[in-house]
Amino acid sequence: MYKVLLVDDEYMVIAGLKKLIPFHQYDMEVVYGASSATEALTYIAGHPVDVIITDVNMPGINGLEMVRQMREQLPHAAYIILSGYKEFEYVKTALNLQVADYLVKPVDKVELGQLLGRIAHTFASKEKTALPLLREDTTEEEFKEVLQDKPRVLLAAARTEQGEHAVPFTVLGQSGFLFLTEHEGDVLLARPFTAPYVSSFQEFTKELETYFFYGNVALQPNSSVFRYYEPMYRVIIQGNLQQILEELGLLEEIVLKTTPRVSTTKQLFIQFVMDVFHLFEHLKPDDMTQIIKNLESSKTFDELSQCMRKEITHLFSQHRLNENVANVLELISSHYRQEISLKDISAQLFINPVYLGQLIKKETNSTFAELLNKQRIKAAQQLLLATNNSIEDICYAVGYSNVGYFYKVFRKLCGKSPKAYRQQM
Known part of the structure; x- marks a missing residue:
């Protein structure tokens, strides 16, 4: 499915496009609706898309300037400009930006549908004629066909384009290139690329995420960090902020030594803050939902740690647990x-x-x-x-x-x- 980003400062326009245009018919799905150019630029930094449909007139950065900036990150995406004004200067600028088309509001459903159909056809044609080797759906046979005669090859990632079969990537807001090479050189990460190639490629991409999140990758990663958690939970339920922050510091040290999968670490930290949250059960579930969103959006381990400390400290500033109740929770934890x-x-x-x-x-x-x-x-x-x-x-x-x-x-x-x-x- 091709990913579509809608950008318009009028909420009803975004809602209307989602409802009226059958994107699925063109093998497309709307993945996000942004109310400003700034929000849209922030979104694509971590979530590349294929099609951008944007209004021209928006507060702050207008749609044309947004497209100009987006092209630096998404040069192969298709851009559709919408506007209530059919002025020559807008059209001229849009054409100079090589947008797919310039449509005047109110948008004609049939016209936009035909345009999306042409874009989908163009995308499909390009994929058939020039599929890169290093992609998520490459089969084992495709890898073998290219690599079986190579005695030694490394799968690597770097900031700059180099090596063979180079393809761009974006992980946790960080951009670069994946490629094959025989020598490490100036790379972020490199590992021997051996059969089975599909699983080797999947492991490398996960390791790359780990590298960007922690800043390093442990030589012998160990994801069984949950076994350290039970004694920490006993400390949490005592309701002492200083002790909880000390346990959090210990947990951070363990995680940095083992660098488990990013998803595992976030799950563990969310469990930690949820258990702190449950000390104050008068709080609303929506408060926890927002905390989880804040933790999930962390792009590095430092961001995650800072967010944890901020949220936990904030929870205690709202309410302090009665000492007798804290003792009850501790006894329940020890004797349940x-x-x-x-x-x-x-x-x-x-x-x-x-x-x-x-x-x-x-x-x-x-x-x-x-x-x-x-x-x-x-x-x-x-x-x-x-x-x-x-x-x-x-x-x-x-x-x-x-x-x-x-x-x-x-x-x-x-x-x-x-x-x-x-x-x-």
Whole structure:
């Protein structure tokens, strides 16, 4: 599918194009709608597109200037200019920029459809006549046909175009070229390119993402960083900001030494901040959604770390957990596998159980039983993903004595059965 970017400061124009134009008929999909040229330029820095449909008159950078800047990053994309003005200077400038066409608003649905059809046909013709070797869908046979007689070849990445079969790439906002070479030279990353070529190529592209994210790649990467997390979780639920930030620093050191997949690291850090977030259950789910978006958008590990510290500190500035409730959370974390009750814990803390129950509800918006269930189900989720143990064994391991009740609680909190959860993940 060819990717389409719509740019217009009028929201209804973007919504109308999405609704009225059957992009799928031209093997196209609208991947983003930007309300300004600045937003559009920011988007393509990390998300290359094939077709740009833009208005001319927008606040700030106008559509023609935007196209001029975009051509430096996307020289082979197709540009369609829309405007409410049919003035010669606009048309002349658009033609000088070699845009696909200049259409006057209101846009004629048939005319635009015919234009998209011609663009799709042109793209398809170019692909058939000049497909690069280094692409995601290259088959093993295609690689062998080119490489089988070469004794030693390296798959490399560099800022400048060099070597053989060079193709441009953009990873985490960083641009450069992938190519084949016999000598490393001035490269960012290079690895022996051997059969099976498809998997070797896929591994290299993932490693390249890792390189740009961390600034380096560990010689022996190890993605099993989640095994370090359980003792950190015990510290998190105590609700002490300084201790949490210290644990975060330790986690950062571990990740930098092992440089796991970028997606794995982001998943781990999101889990970390979610567990901090759950200390303050009076907060709205939308707040967590925004935090996740901020973390996911990080293009480097430094950005991710800074974002983590900022979000965690902000959460604590909004609300500080009562010391007695923090103690309850710690005891739940340490003893959830056992038969424990609010009465038992209140006795340990020398607090009236009714008062403690009210305090827990006020601070966390959950009852003691709900907190205990959440802890047990969280532990069950980890066992479902990290082991091949039977669901019945996991049920008993996390503190439940009744498998049917375990299924009921799991489905209530996770929206699916333990078996379905394991299969989906």
